[in-house]
Amino acid sequence: MQKPIRSLAALRTAIDQVDSKILALLSERGQLAHEVGELKRADGETHFYHPDRESEILRRIMQENPGPFTDAQVASIYREIISAGLALEEALQVAYLGPAGTFSQMAAQKHFGHSAQFQPASSISEIFRLVDSGQTQFGVVPVENSTEGSVNLTLDLLLDYPLQICGEVQLRIVHNLVAKIPMAQISRVYVHYQTRAQCRQWLAASLPHVELVDVPSNGVAAERASSDPEGAAISTTAAAEAYALDILQAGIEDNPENTTRFLVIGKIATRPTGQDKTSLVVAGINRPGSLHALLSPLADANVSLTRIESRPARSAVWEYVFYLDLLGHCQDPVLSPVLNALAEQASFYRCLGSYPKAVY
Numbered sequence: 001m002q003k004p005i006r007s008l009a010a011l012r013t014a015i016d017q018v019d020s021k022i023l024a025l026l027s028e029r030g031q032l033a034h035e036v037g038e039l040k041r042a043d044g045e046t047h048f049y050h051p052d053r054e055s056e057i058l059r060r061i062m063q064e065n066p067g068p069f070t071d072a073q074v075a076s077i078y079r080e081i082i083s084a085g086l087a088l089e090e091a092l093q094v095a096y097l098g099p100a101g102t103f104s105q106m107a108a109q110k111h112f113g114h115s116a117q118f119q120p121a122s123s124i125s126e127i128f129r130l131v132d133s134g135q136t137q138f139g140v141v142p143v144e145n146s147t148e149g150s151v152n153l154t155l156d157l158l159l160d161y162p163l164q165i166c167g168e169v170q171l172r173i174v175h176n177l178v179a180k181i182p183m184a185q186i187s188r189v190y191v192h193y194q195t196r197a198q199c200r201q202w203l204a205a206s207l208p209h210v211e212l213v214d215v216p217s218n219g220v221a222a223e224r225a226s227s228d229p230e231g232a233a234i235s236t237t238a239a240a241e242a243y244a245l246d247i248l249q250a251g252i253e254d255n256p257e258n259t260t261r262f263l264v265i266g267k268i269a270t271r272p273t274g275q276d277k278t279s280l281v282v283a284g285i286n287r288p289g290s291l292h293a294l295l296s297p298l299a300d301a302n303v304s305l306t307r308i309e310s311r312p313a314r315s316a317v318w319e320y321v322f323y324l325d326l327l328g329h330c331q332d333p334v335l336s337p338v339l340n341a342l343a344e345q346a347s348f349y350r351c352l353g354s355y356p357k358a359v360y
């Protein structure tokens with residue numbers, strides 16, 4: 001039998017009733033989270049925030065999602081609910097690479113929700129300084145891009161500071177040509193070097209004769225374009241909005257899958273969730289077969305190595321350290337003895353942290 005077609009007024013009444021139920025449930029959830037906070041305080045815990053528990057919640061919600069919303073949509077709604085509850089218990093301060101409107105800010109908001117307190121930093125080094133000195137509890141730093149590869153400065157700073165990686169965020173990076181003027185009037189494009197590398201083919205094909213001006217961030221690119229009567233920028237939609245620029249062409253990145261991975265740095269350790277990654281820095285003795293010897297405990301135990309990157313050791317010329325990302329948590333019964341074996345083989349070993357894999 002066909003469902004009777006409901007009138008617009010009836011549908012709106014039904015939506016109002018659902019909204020009231022959602023609101024009552026949100027309040028109930030907020031009250032429960034508050035009680036958890038009270039328990040934690042009574043137990044002498046200094047942190048209310050538990051990224052491991054949050055990623056378990058988001059994964060479960062995505063698994064149970066009946067539609068019509070996508071998994072990413074329900075996850076981001078739940079992220080905001082958790083973030084709002086958290087803000088009532090503990091003000092989380094998070095440093096990101098500013099100014100406002102950058103991908104780092106979007107990554108920070110994707111991970112912590114909009115209710116955290118965000119502090120723009122002028123450089124990646126400053127983010128590490130802010131977290132190390134306790135001025136912010138967490139920082140979000142870019143570590144690799146699927147088109148351009150590693151952010152070397154982040155890798156080096158991870159070794160310089162005694163901080164922990166406590167999360168990762170993946171963000172699809174969409175670049176746009178933005179300006180106040182039509183395409184034909186553009187003589188200059190303000191662009192960050194990473195962005196320029198990710199849009200190289202598009203720039204060569206679409207704007208071959210314009211001057212490309214290097215700027216320190218995608219946000220500054222938009223700012224400069226807004227005060228140049230012949231200028232355009234490659235920037236985010238948020239920065240275009242902030243500086244009243246039009247989007248002349250959206251999605252100009254050469255690789256349609258262009259994604260950046262960010263790390264969350266802080267001083268807390270996360271417990272295993274069953275869906276974790278561990279990041280290490282190791283060095284072998286400089287002789288034939290030493291990398292093979294270092295990695296063989298991983299291969300023997302069937303541990304997945306998701307990334308390996310080498311960087312100059314900076315202690316001696318032509319010596320290297322290796323950054324490894326593995327699947328699993330350092331406290332997992334399988335991984336823990338493997339890491340001990342690896343540490344024994346290595347001339348240098350440091351675990352940068354175990355953390356839940358990016359959820360969406």
Ligand SMILES: C=C(O[C@@H]1C=C(C(=O)O)C=C[C@H]1O)C(=O)O
Nearest residue numbers: 033036048049050053054082085
């Ligand atoms: C409520 C808790 O604390 C915080 C808030 C959470 C939530 O709103 O679900 C989840 C993890 C923590 O960041 C908890 O640990 O269960």
